[in-house]
Amino acid sequence: MTTAVLICPGRGTYNKAELGTLARHFPDAGLLRHFDEKRRALGQDSLSDLDSAQRFSNARHTRGDNASALIYAASYGDACSIRDDIEIVAVTGNSMGWYSTLACGGALTPEAGFDVVNTMGTLMQEALIGGQLVYPHCGDDWQPDPARKAALLAQLDEINARPDHVLTLSIDLGGMLVLAGNEAGLTAFETAVPKQEQFPLRLPNHAAFHSAMMQPISDQGRARLSPDLFDQPKLPLIDGRGAIWWPGACDRQALWDYTLGHQVVETYDFTRAIQVAAREFAPDLFIITGPGTTLGGAVAQSLITAQWRGMTSKAEFQTQQAESPLLISMGRADQRGLVT
Structure with missing residues (x-):
């Protein structure tokens, strides 16, 4: 069986080219309706309405309260679409992608993950600090x-x-x-x-994500989101410090505390997360969920810094990728079919 580390993207990945992503790829119509109902109950645009808009609007689609939920849904839907003969051995993500990581790895239900993402994205947008x-x-x-x-x-x-x-x-x-x-x-x-x-x-x-300027957002997030939302992960999770949260061995309170504390107000080391994923789990593939295709370069650069499989440059990565792809971006039509 092919093994893979799953990587969830963060903000800035749902753009003009991604309009219609949920309509094209989201595999669970009932779950999407549930997300839409939650949004409408809060007086927010539904994800289906945002995704089916006639044209992409920076002012509308890149707002934190809209973009975060769109990206989360696209990531979670892609994770559910991966073929059964690919074994996901660990999950990580970039920045907001940590919230998607928690859901894809089983530490949050899909609904709880949505509540975390939508709450934090809305708090960020309302304050827009820095x-x-x-x-x-x-x-x-x-x-x-x-x-x-x-x-x-x-x-x-x-x-x-x-x-x-x-x-x-x-x-x-x-x-x-x-x-x-x-x-x-x-x-x-x-x-x-x-x-x-x-x-x-x-x-x-x-x-000013991942900085001390976000302390008010951290405090509000803790007040609104209960530790009871969090469960033991079903898969190993690699966080923004490169620390691994192992199934059956997690302190759920500590996971809540990291997610709404350190992860919000301290530097997020995505480079280290990818290097830990490579060295600890040695997967056959690194699979980046949608939306978008912008995270591939950062993953490849992180692997080059770690000299993964002897790679030391972009040319060596491209040669290896051409011979036997090790990095699959589900946001790319030419690569999505390799894992779905």
């Missing part, structure tokens, strides 16, 4: 450049030390740094670093 930007630290060859990364992090620390400036590492994302901060901190970084194609790239409708 923002995020993305900047690369490796070159086009995807080879690690530790000196460049260290210099960028030093620049970040210098800006964060200035009066009235806040800037921290939000997500270690393969060859990218995702930074969180207030307007002064983000603008100072944009001014200080060289322009590189579209980078530094400000992320629309994104708050």
Whole structure:
């Protein structure tokens, strides 16, 4: 049997090309209706209405209260669509994808996972504290450049030390740094670093995720979401520290505490999560659920940093991928059929 690590994407992955994803791929019409009913009861647009819109709207579809639920549903639906002859040996995700990870791995029911995602996405949107930007630290060859990364992090620390400036590492994302901060901190970084194609790239409708600025959201999330929602996972879960939550050995209170505490207010190390997944579980495949196709590069860059299967560059990854695919993105029509 083929083994695989499942990877759930975070915010920013449901875009114009993903419109209609749920209509095309979601495998459980009853569950989708249930999600829609929950949204309507809260006075929110249903996922079906958002997904079937005639045109994609940044103002509407990238809002935290809409985007988070759309992405969660697409991820969970894809996880349910994977063939039975593929054994999922562990689950991980990027940022908001941790909530999807909890549901795909059985620590939350599909409905409880939806409640967590929809609650946290709504709280983020209502407060919209700070923002995020993305900047690369490796070159086009995807080879690690530790000196460049260290210099960028030093620049970040210098800006964060200035009066009235806040800037921290939000997500270690393969060859990218995702930074969180207030307007002064983000603008100072944009001014200080060289322009590189579209980078530094400000992320629309994104708050200062995974930073201390999110403490009010963490507090509100704890007040609204009970530890009783959480159960023992059915599969190993790899979190944003690279820690593994093992089935039958989890403290459910600790899992709730991490999810609504550390995961919200501290740096999310996606690179380490992927490296741990590779080294601890040595899967045949890494399967990225939809929506979108943007996470593949970060996964590949993380594997290259770990020198997984001897890979040290983008060219070596592409050669291996062409000979025998090890990374499957379900958001790509040419790859989805390999696992469904």
